[in-house]
Amino acid sequence: MIRYLLRRLGQSVLTVFLTLSTVFVLVRMAPGDPAAALAGPNPTSEDLARIREQFGLDESLLTQYWVFLRDLFTGDLGTSYSFHAPAFDVVLDRVPYTITLSAAAIALTALVAVPLGVWMARRADTKRELGANVLTIAGQSMPDFWIGVMLLTVFAVLVPVLPASGFTTWGGLVLPTVTVAVLQMALISRLVRREMVAALASPYITVARSRGVSERALTWRYALGNSAIPVLTALGTRFAAMLNGVVVVEVVFGWPGVGSLVVRALETRDYPLIQATVLVTAALAVLVQLLIDLAYPLLDPRVRLGKAA
């Protein structure tokens, strides 16, 4: 178990490092110049050269990478060009907001999608289930920026019961959470339905029914218990993806999270900030994935992590 954990941690660190290195190269290959973004209107070529020298951007890519790695091992991710503060600290300030939004969205998803999926599986192929099915397809098809704008129009403008943007009260959490969760609820409920239909058709359900187990226990304890792994995996993967920044929704709602930060960092070609964001979000995603894997043997006794490849 310890060996498994060490190996997984090693893999995680490698994953984050490779992601970070790839992004390091890619942002410098992409068109756009941080110096032009920083210099203000009508800069002279001397101005630009001075700025490039100041941030070490006049060096070769290899030298820049070497300096980046050296600083990384001392815990220094560079100074954000636009915030004039350590890039790592700028990102860390934003992380709690993204975690709050993601956690709220995934909790809402689980609370709605699991009962909905179970309900659909119990009534598979009936007329009422068809209605739910159509709803989930609609939920899958609506773009999140559109849902966000619609919710804003209704609940912040027409009937102003909730704040339109920012996170100053807990009410501000409602609209972004719902916006993020719509797609996830649609996807996860369909997954739950599929898994439950398969589980409910298993021989052990028939045999349990033969010994007088109630339909309720068959559904929630037996069938759902046996569907837990794929459902939890999907929820975890979605959560990890949200931690990378729920970009569109954060921008629509002015949410001060990592997603809106990354947009600003990209606009200004703020290389250290981009790199710090990638490091933090990739580490979070990998951590969540690791936690899910560690939960497997609790959900299915047949999984023994020590033997996993």
Next chain:
Amino acid sequence: MSRPSETAPLLEVEDLQIELITERGVVRAVDGVGFTIAPGETVTLIGESGSGKSTTAMGLLRLLPEGLAVLSGTARVLGRDIIADPKAIRRIRGRGVSLIPQDPMTALSPVHTIGHQLGEALRLRHPGLSRADARARGIELLGRVRIPHPETRWSAYPHQFSGGMLQRVLIAIALAAEPELLVADEPTSALDVTVQAGVLDLLMELQERTGIGILMITHDLGVARLVSDRIHVMRGGRFVESGPVERIVDHPADPYTRGLLAAVPTLGPWDETTRPAAPATAHRETL
């Protein structure tokens, strides 16, 4: 093993028909069969795959998918008409009638312990039973079906047992219902021949001690000969021949029964060198 016929039968079936709604249309899987089982009796339905024998058993327990199986005729299980009142079976499943399933490897929930599933069966039979008492009684039951070290096996999961041991666990779970009628749906066909004998032995011993009636479903004439009082040979949803085990085996009247007998090289399930060959080797029937 037969008892005097004045005792009320545990199972009375008359002109039972079961129609299954499949993608290719309606199939009459069981076409007008009738038989009875008295306490202490073992009645066997034998036939090849698709003959309707498992469908009969599952239909009588109302375990066929609702809406996809239509039952008609008369069937009384422990005196309750399960065709006129489809919900009646719910009151006796696990409380008087039990099932021993076909394939023990898939018959238990893989994510719940043996103790959870056996304890649950005990507590369904005796709603007032505490967890600790259910555990004590369950461990005793596991011992009765000769599971070694039942105290430690209580918290083990199904994948930690062999097929033969799992079938013993399933028999223990079936016994938790304190059944009067036991439906054994090919209880040994997924097991090795050597293990089969032990499981059948156990069933016979339990029957002698408790006087339960058994409905045995099998494709194996060796099994049928060993355990049955009466045999009904089934083909295409009908009984082609019925009678006491000796007469069916020694003097088969129907050509199909003779064919079944001829297909078995040597009778007797303890012959380890041969297994009954086709057509009797048909495997699991789909429910």
